[in-house]
Amino acid sequence: MTNWLGAYRAWTESTTGKRVLRIIRWLFVIAMLVWMTLKVNAIGWRKVSDSLPVTPWFYILFLAMFLTLPISETAIFQRIYDRPMARHLAVFIRKRVLNSALVGYSGEVYFFLWARHNLSIPAKQLLVGLKDNAILSAVAAAMVTAGLVVLFLLSGQADLVTRWLNGEVKWFLAAALIAAFLLPVMLAFRNKIIGLSLGVAGSVLGLHVVRTVIVMGLQVTQWAVVIPDQPWKVWLFFLTMQMVIARLPFIPNRELLFLSAGLEMSNAIDGPREAMAGLLLAGGALTQGSNLIFFLLTSIRRPNEVPIGESLPSDETMLATPPAK
Template identity: 30%
Template sequence: MATQLMHEGDQFSVPSLPALIDKRLNWQGWLSGLLSLAFVCTIIWKIRDFGFAQSLKTLPTSLTFWLAFAGYYLALPSSEWLIFRRLWKIPFAGFVALLRKMVSNEVLLGYSGEVYFYTWARARAQLTTAPFGAIKDVSILSALAGNLITLLMMVLAWPLVGTVAPQFHAKAVLLSAAAMLGVSMLVLLFRSRVFSLPNVQLRGIFAIHIARLVVTTILSGVMWHAALPDVSLAWLILLATLQLLVTRLPFVPNKELVFASLAIFLIGNDGTVATLIAVIASCILATHLLLGAILTCGELVKVAKG
């Protein structure tokens, strides 16, 4: 029996299980390599159609914008690294893997990043516990936290819809809210069958997700305000709510571009707000492509060597 990853007194201890790696097969390495190869092909295809020159002309110059952008971009992998650090004591290399996980989900296909991170976790000799249950629980709790924050933002934004953006369709918003509530209630109803981790760990993970969503919502507002200080608070609330709604879509890559397209459709192409949303979406996609290319090349080199 493998040794435990953490002492019994720690809050996020996980019971140990037999080692999961069969070095004779090393299927984890092959799967990681195939995912990396597919990722490289996707990056090359997207770079081919990306208008870097046009986007550079409209980039904001505010330092506040770029500091908020960096915090917004790194919030998800940072929060997940904190979670898995407490679960498994993963090293800093785990942050790089989680960064790659996020980029895979956004560039390649939704939840492909979870597959990559699962193979990464199983390939680490020090992670002798079964990673699937923890990764599943973290992803489900992230979705539940996102639903909760989105519903709260929808309540906050609802009085503003009629005056600021009458083109928003109330029926579609109500259907979205009902769907999120329904899914969340089902998960909570069958939580004993859905979740693998103890309740104390689930509460800690949920709290980290909530904190991350609050921070990213605030940072997105800071970005918009820094680039366009004349935009009203009402618009910032509506845009933050719409962005949270889009992030709830499963199996959809490039959520920022979907958000930009939907926002421009609702606002119109002539406004400065629509231009800013398109620029931010382009910045995020460009960062995904750059980091994805760097991280994936490193992965392929490791697979080739070993």
């Protein structure tokens, strides 16, 4: 394995290797642009244009939600690695886009390669920090989602779901929910202990909880400014559904899954079904369109471009690689 890695590194440093890798990087950028454009097209340009909310607050709140994660991660990773991160916000935006548009943790792979080249942090320390952050993020999200589910059940709206689901789907959903809540715990105790100190781990967990609650508040506000005459139980229902879907493992694009489920359950509102359908379509299009725009913006001017191949971890550090999300 070591010999293979050495030969690969030597090839990446050659003129041919650098040229091939440069072509691969540009092909990757083009493929990402095409892929995200197709996602927006799959939603339907005409439907989106006809149902876009007119209030500017909808778009302002969406932008705030989109940027909350990368902004919070500058504070989180500064706490984990004890390095200033605020000036690297563009890196965390790109990380968010990759995780949202591609397979989960593709953003972590990008951040690992970038950080190895720019932050001079040992590979093992980087991987431990990324692994622990992913675990703490999943635990925080599971905690908040569990609280939402309890509130949803106490609100007496469970019949909305039971009327929609048949018996087989109920069992599938139950199994998926169990996996969604147990998976973070299983991952947390996979190595019996988190590598971060108790103080750092506690502060990171707290930051993730605060960030999740802020995003939920922004999400409900965004919905309410478009359809203001709905009771809080309606938004609790859609918010719970969104958070539960976000916890389902092995789903490549949870935003589109929530869009489909939300359209199916849009008759839950006390008003025209088209209003909620238009709201969800606009939100789905904004998510995919923002991924496209921010990926393009962070591709035009990327600080200290990641050199493919030069940043591969050693055999020892590869053993600590975090699992795919």
